[in-house]
Amino acid sequence: MLTNRRRTSAKIFALSVALCCFLALAGAMPALAQAVPHYKVDPSWPKPLPNNxxxxxxxxxxxxxxxxxxxxxxxxxxxxxxxxxxxxxxxxxxxxxxxxxxxxxxxxxxxxxxxxxxxxxxxxxxxxxxxxxxxxxxxxxxxxxxxxxxxxxxxxxxxxxxxxxxxxxxxxxxxxxxxxxxxxxxxxxxxxxxxxxxxxxxxxxxxxxxxxxxxxxxxxxxxxxxxxxxxxxxxxxxxxxxxxxxxxxxxxxxxx
Incomplete structure (x- = not known):
């Protein structure tokens, strides 16, 4: 009985660790994606210069x-x-x-x-x-x-x-x-x-x-x-x- 409880507790602990790791990784993925900005040339900048x-x-x-x-x-x-x-x-x-x-x-x-x-x-x-x-x-x-x-x-x-x-x-x-x-x-x-x-x-x-x-x-x-x-x-x-x-x-x- 005690052995079964230990096995159950170990499984629950392992699942908890796996879930935490997954959530941490999932939470980090959007942050990693946002860390690399994508730039695009603005052809309208600057405006035409004055005075020729x-x-x-x-x-x-x-x-x-x-x-x-x-x-x-x-x-x-x-x-x-x-x-x-x-x-x-x-x-x-x-x-x-x-x-x-x-x-x-x-x-x-x-x-x-x-x-x-x-x-x-x-x-x-x-x-x-x-x-x-x-x-x-x-x-x-x-x-x-x-x-x-x-x-x-x-x-x-x-x-x-x-x-x-x-x-x-x-x-x-x-x-x-x-x-x-x-x-x-x-x-x-x-x-x-x-x-x-x-x-x-x-x-x-x-x-x-x-x-x-x-x-x-x-x-x-x-x-x-x-x-x-x-x-x-x-x-x-x-x-x-x-x-x-x-x-x-x-x-x-x-x-x-």
Whole structure:
């Protein structure tokens, strides 16, 4: 009698475990299915641009705290045929290079635009990287390394004062586009991972609002991460791959 009860209890326990496992698996299956989103291109986004504009290469995009989408594009890299209306004389009805920074709402409407070659004296030749900090300030870099004028395609865009100078700077602008800070400056100096007075064609920027620090991935010419005070621009620290001190980073071409 006791043996039969034990057998019955064991069967009930086994069935209970099996049922729990089944329910757990069944409950997890919809969650697993929902964990993989499926995206579809929206051909209606963005809406047609105003002012006969056309966007060029877009190296950066940022979504601000209002869920507005800021696109950074490179007016200097819009092909001359695409900027036909901007030629002198015009060689076609379309188009005119858009400003570098264009703000869109979620529906794809243009809300605001500013910036571009000549906007400030040291505006990057080839824009690269965009970050909007907690105060709404814009941080913009560039990755032009100097001398490669073939990368500058559009005739009506103001030419660089000196094409031999590379983008060795990051610029900080207020929410309304006023220049607040410049870290580094245009230069033709060679790679130098120990020199923190200029950058090396920086690729990306990140701002730690709480610490008032800006992290710069530096970059296309140098091989380091450098950190500056986001208000004063004073250098604070930096490192290379695997935490290597700046003093130990080699200068010169990377091995193939």
């Amino acid at each position: 504009w056309m966007l060029a290469n877009a190296p950066a995009l940022f979504v601000d705290k209002n869920d507005h989408i800021w696109i950074s594009n490179r007016p200097r890299q819009l092909a001359m045929d695409d900027a036909a209306a901007a030629q002198t004389p015009p060689i076609g009805e379309c188009c005119i290079p858009a400003p570098t920074l264009v703000e869109f709402d979620v529906q794809g409407n243009v809300l605001k635009s500013w910036g571009g070659p000549g906007y400030v004296p040291d505006w990057p030749i080839l824009e690269h990287g965009l970050f909007i900090d907690g105060e709404g300030n814009f941080w913009i870099g560039g990755n032009y390394q100097g001398g490669n004028t073939a990368a500058l395609l559009t005739a009506p865009i103001p030419k660089p004062k000196d094409p031999s100078l590379g983008d060795r700077q990051v610029l900080k602008f207020s929410p309304d586009g006023k220049l607040l800070l410049e870290i580094g400056h245009p230069s033709s100096a060679p790679m130098n991972n120990q020199d923190t007075s200029i950058l090396g064609a920086p690729s990306e920027v990140f701002v730690d609002d709480a610490a008032h620090e800006v992290y710069i991935a530096d970059g296309y010419l140098n091989r380091r991460v450098v950190v500056y005070d986001s208000n004063s621009g004073a250098f604070k620290r930096g490192w290379g791959a695997y935490g290597m001190p700046l003093s130990q980073i080699e200068n010169g071409k990377a091995p193939a």
